[in-house]
Each structure stands twice: as C-alpha cells, then as structure tokens.
Amino acid sequence: MAHFKKPEEGSWTEHLKIDTEPVSYEDSISPEHYELERDAIFKRTWLNVGRVEQLPKRGSFFTKELDAAGTSLIVARGTDDEVRAFHNVCRHRGNKLVWNDFPREETSGVCRQFTCKYHAWRYDLEGKLAFVQQEQEFFDLDKSKYGLNQVHTDVWEGFIFVNLDPENTTPLREFLGEFAQGIEGYPFHKMTQAHKYRAEIGANWKLFIDAFAEFYHAPILHAGQYVSDEARKIQKYGYEALHYDIDGPHSMVSSWGGIAPPHDRSMVKPIEGALRSGLFGPWEAPDIGIETENLPPAVNPTRDKRWGMDSFVFFPNFMLLIWRPNWVLTYHYWPTSYNTHIFEATCYFVPPENAFQRLQQELAVVSFKEYGLQDGNTLEATQSMLESRAVTEFPLNDQEVLLRHLHNTARQYVSEHQQRTSGAPAAS
Amino acid sequence: MSTVFPPEFAALEPFADWAVPTETARYAKRIASTMDELDAFYAVAFPLLKSGTAYLEHVSMEGISEEDKHLLWLFCALVTVAFPVEAWRQPRVPDTGAASIDAVFEPAV
Numbered sequence: 067m068a069h070f071k072k073p074e075e076g077s078w079t080e081h082l083k084i085d086t087e088p089v090s091y092e093d094s095i096s097p098e099h100y101e102l103e104r105d106a107i108f109k110r111t112w113l114n115v116g117r118v119e120q121l122p123k124r125g126s127f128f129t130k131e132l133d134a135a136g137t138s139l140i141v142a143r144g145t146d147d148e149v150r151a152f153h154n155v156c157r158h159r160g161n162k163l164v165w166n167d168f169p170r171e172e173t174s175g176v177c178r179q180f181t182c183k184y185h186a187w188r189y190d191l192e193g194k195l196a197f198v199q200q201e202q203e204f205f206d207l208d209k210s211k212y213g214l215n216q217v218h219t220d221v222w223e224g225f226i227f228v229n230l231d232p233e234n235t236t237p238l239r240e241f242l243g244e245f246a247q248g249i250e251g252y253p254f255h256k257m258t259q260a261h262k263y264r265a266e267i268g269a270n271w272k273l274f275i276d277a278f279a280e281f282y283h284a285p286i287l288h289a290g291q292y293v294s295d296e297a298r299k300i301q302k303y304g305y306e307a308l309h310y311d312i313d314g315p316h317s318m319v320s321s322w323g324g325i326a327p328p329h330d331r332s333m334v335k336p337i338e339g340a341l342r343s344g345l346f347g348p349w350e351a352p353d354i355g356i357e358t359e360n361l362p363p364a365v366n367p368t369r370d371k372r373w374g375m376d377s378f379v380f381f382p383n384f385m386l387l388i389w390r391p392n393w394v395l396t397y398h399y400w401p402t403s404y405n406t407h408i409f410e411a412t413c414y415f416v417p418p419e420n421a422f423q424r425l426q427q428e429l430a431v432v433s434f435k436e437y438g439l440q441d442g443n444t445l446e447a448t449q450s451m452l453e454s455r456a457v458t459e460f461p462l463n464d465q466e467v468l469l470r471h472l473h474n475t476a477r478q479y480v481s482e483h484q485q486r487t488s489g490a491p492a493a494s
Numbered sequence: 495m496s497t498v499f500p501p502e503f504a505a506l507e508p509f510a511d512w513a514v515p516t517e518t519a520r521y522a523k524r525i526a527s528t529m530d531e532l533d534a535f536y537a538v539a540f541p542l543l544k545s546g547t548a549y550l551e552h553v554s555m556e557g558i559s560e561e562d563k564h565l566l567w568l569f570c571a572l573v574t575v576a577f578p579v580e581a582w583r584q585p586r587v588p589d590t591g592a593a594s595i596d597a598v599f600e601p602a603v
C-alpha cells in the first residue's frame with residue numbers, strides 16, 4: 067500500500083519515461099567499458115573538485131588527483147582573487163609540479179609561486195612561467211609560451227568545477243541545469259564547519275552512487291542502527307520517497323524523515339536523546355536566514371510538510387544532500403579502476419557556538435560514518451558477485467528509478483562519444 | 495597535570511585517556527578496546543553527558559579552555575563509543591570487515 071502519492075502514470079519510472087525491464091550491470095564490471103567512460107565522461111564533463119573555502123586567500127592552492135581522467139590538477143586562487151586550475155605538470159620535462167613526499171597524494175597550502183622540485187622552474191599563481199634556471203642555456207626559449215596548461219574552471223554557489231576538455235563549450239550553469247538554478251541562493255557560505263572523510267572502495271563508482279540514490283535499502287541494511295521496535299516498524303513500512311525528478315543527466319530524490327525531535331522519544335537511541343541529534347542532524351536547526359518553507363524552489367520541491375532532505379545527483383559523480391536541519395552533505399566518487407574508487411564525503415555545518423552544538427554535529431558525522439561503513443563493505447560483496455556473471459539481469463523497483471537513470475546516462479555518454487570519435491561518418 | 499577536566503566532571507578523571515583530539519584516533523581507540531572497557535567508559539560518561547547539557551551549552555567554542563577542550567574530546571569519544579554500546583555489542587560495525595572510512599579533515603577542536 068502506497069503511503070505517498072505517485073504520479074498518475076502509476077510509477078515514478080514510467081512518469082520519467084524510463085523503461086522498467088531488468089537491468090544489466092555489465093557497465094560496472096567491464097574494464098573495457100571503464101576505459102570508455104574515462105574518455106567519454108571524466109575527460110569531458112564538468113567535475114566538482116572542491117569549495118572556495120579551501121582557497122581562503124590569494125595564493126591558497128590544493129591539488130586534486132583525477133585518476134579517471136589520467137591527470138592531477140593544481141587549483142589555486144590568484145593574486146586577482148580568481149580561482150584557476152592547471153594540469154599539475156612542469157612544462158620543462160614533465161615532472162609533477164606540486165606534491166609532497168608522495169607524488170600520488172593530494173596536498174594543499176599557500177604560496178606565491180609554484181616551484182618545480184626538479185630544476186626549479188617557477189610559475190606564478192596565474193600559471194605564467196616566471197623563472198627558468200640557467201635560461202641562457204636554452205634555445206630561444208619564449209617563456210610566454212610555456213605557462214601551465216590551464217583547464218576550464220568555474221564556480222557555482224562556492225563549488226569549484228573543472229572541465230578537462232579543451233573543446234568544451236558548455237558553460238557550467240547550462241550543464242548543471244534546472245536543479246542547480248533552483249538551489250541558487252541556498253546559504254552554503256554559512257556552513258563553513260567541515261568534516262571530510264575518504265575511503266577506498268572495492269566497487270565500481272556507479273554502484274556506490276546507486277547505494278545512495280535509493281533508500282529502499284535503509285530499513286534493512288541499517289536495521290541495527292535503530293532501537294529494535296523502531297527497526298521493526300521501519301521494515302514493515304519500507305521506504306517511499308516524496309518525489310523523484312530528472313533533468314538531463316542529473317537527478318534528485320526528495321525524502322521525508324529527520325523529523326526532529328521524533329514524535330516518540332522511546333524510538334531513539336540514548337545518545338541521540340541526550341544530544342538531541344542523529345543521522346539526520348541536530349534536532350534544532352541553526353538560523354541560516356531562511357525558514358524551511360522559504361528555501362530556494364528546487365529544495366523540497368513539493369513543499370511537503372514531512373520533508374526531511376533532498377539528494378541531488380549531479381552527473382557524473384557529485385551528490386549534494388540538503389537536510390532539513392540546515393546542514394549539507396556532499397559525496398564524490400572518483401574512479402581508480404573499473405572495480406575501485408575513492409569515496410569522499412564532507413559534512414558542512416554552521417559553525418557551532420558552544421560545546422553542546424559541537425557534540426550534536428559530531429553525532430551526525432559519526433552516524434554518517436557508521437552507516438557509510440555498512441554501505442561501503444556491502445558494495446565489495448556486490449561487485450565481486452556481479453563479476454561472477456552467474457546472474458546477469460536484475461529487476462529494479464520504482465524506488466530505484468535513479469539507478470536506472472544514472473546507468474542509462476553513463477552508457478549514453480559512452481555511445482555518443484564513440485559515435486563522435488569512431489568517425490562514424492554521417493550518412494552520405 | 496593533576497586534573498584534566500573541569501571540577502564538575504572529576505568522575506571522568508580515570509577515563510582521561512579517552513580525551514583524544516581527532517576522530518580518527520578516537521575510532522582507533524574504540525576498535526582497539528574490549529566491550530568491557532567500552533561499557534565501563536560509557537557507564538560513567540553517559541550520565542555525565544546527560545546531566546552536563548547546561549554546562550556544555552555555556553562553553554563557548556571561541557576561546558575554549560584546555561579543560562573544556564578535554565571534556566569536549568572525551569564526549570566526542572563517547573559519541574563514537576555509543577554505537578558499540580547501544581547498537582552493535584561489538585567494537586566494530588558488523589559486516590564491515592576491513593572497510594575503513596577515514597577522517598581527512600575535521601575541526602581543530
């Protein structure tokens with residue numbers, strides 16, 4: 067029995083014009099397909115690599131390893147306050163320009179120039195080649211031609227995006243589409259208290275997005291997280307979202323939950339009752355200058371009173387979760403091979419004023435981690451058995467509609483890219 | 495250093511080794527502990543968290559004292575210890591094998 071109204075077509079999947087047949091996960095277990103995704107997706111779409119708060123002043127920089135795109139980037143704030151990104155490679159002999167101790171580990175800091183560890187070529191914050199060791203030994207070296215290789219960079223609501231395709235002509239905002247437009251104005255800049263986590267996951271990148279793009283699993287996989295009466299109640303009830311939507315390659319699910327404080331206090335664990343907080347965040351929302359009912363239109367799009375959080379999937383690998391108690395969680399999935407990826411999760415809160423608020427936030431963060439550990443390990447179990455190919459077709463239900471959309475979108479990017487590059491000639 | 499915590503929380507002194515400044519280290523200490531050790535810590539610390547709400551609400555994060563910092567870190571440890579004590583009945587999250595999710599950036603205090 068449905069607890070929430072579905073579209074008149076009878077299902078979200080049919081409403082969003084997505085087929086309902088069982089699906090194949092060949093796209094998540096094939097090394098060849100992954101190589102195609104690297105080219106078609108990670109070298110060509112806008113990717114979120116961080117936030118402006120990571121570059122607090124002129125000369126602030128961080129590096130970003132993009133294994134899937136086969137490169138490393140330096141992201142820096144210039145003396146003109148502009149945020150730029152460059153391929154992290156010295157123009158002289160190809161050494162990685164910025165790294166510490168371990169060439170494959172990310173780093174950050176503040177500097178006036180980037181100096182190559184190899185022969186001390188120096189580049190300014192705008193990427194211009196500023197100094198060449200023993201310049202007179204070179205042959206008519208025109209320094210203006212040897213600046214760092216810059217990549218397209220743009221900032222949306224404080225989120226820094228790059229696009230590695232030199233021929234990309236789609237502006238960031240156009241790519242991000244209607245959801246992003248409808249989120250604009252949300253006070254991300256007030257949520258500067260960040261807790262960031264990282265995990266190496268033994269599964270294809272899309273499988274972890276799948277895990278977070280449906281909540282059908284929550285009452286079962288995470289049953290132990292609830293007090294037992296609550297677990298039984300939640301399992302019987304199952305999960306239904308308030309609303310699903312797609313816009314081009316992107317998608318979103320709007321969910322109930324996180325009603326705080328819960329109606330029945332016996333249903334929360336003692337630590338949650340004591341700290342008035344939990345997975346959904348502190349029960350008391352901090353003032354962010356906007357009441358829940360006045361949030362930007364893409365947030366809680368149905369304006370449902372039971373609304374708890376929205377989860378946006380910005381293709382390919384950036385998830386943005388906006389929670390009712392005025393905090394934000396982001397997920398990134400950075401592929402490292404067809405069956406491994408780096409998972410990053412960052413919780414953003416309004417800075418706590420007192421120690422109690424700090425503890426409320428700690429409980430939300432640690433709760434996320436406990437759930438994430440369960441999710442991450444389950445994925446390795448899924449990946450290994452998908453790779454057995456003992457079973458090749460899988461039925462997905464209506465609450466898993468965003469999974470179909472993600473995999474369809476990724477396959478579509480690959481096939482369109484193949485058509486462009488295989489020189490498949492237009493019919494002549 | 496004779497006392498680590500504010501006087502109101504003197505009962506926590508035997509558990510001062512739980513006043514650990516990072517989530518990574520707090521979690522490591524949790525999974526290196528036995529359930530008996532976690533239960534013993536929880537049994538003393540949890541009632542003090544409950545009765546200490548008003549105190550904690552008056553501790554401003556700005557210019558927080560060393561004693562209050564230690565108290566905060568100990569209660570942060572209680573937050574992570576609450577999961578095995580209240581839910582899992584084992585230090586590790588069940589069915590998570592060798593999986594790990596590591597804090598790479600967190601507030602200084």
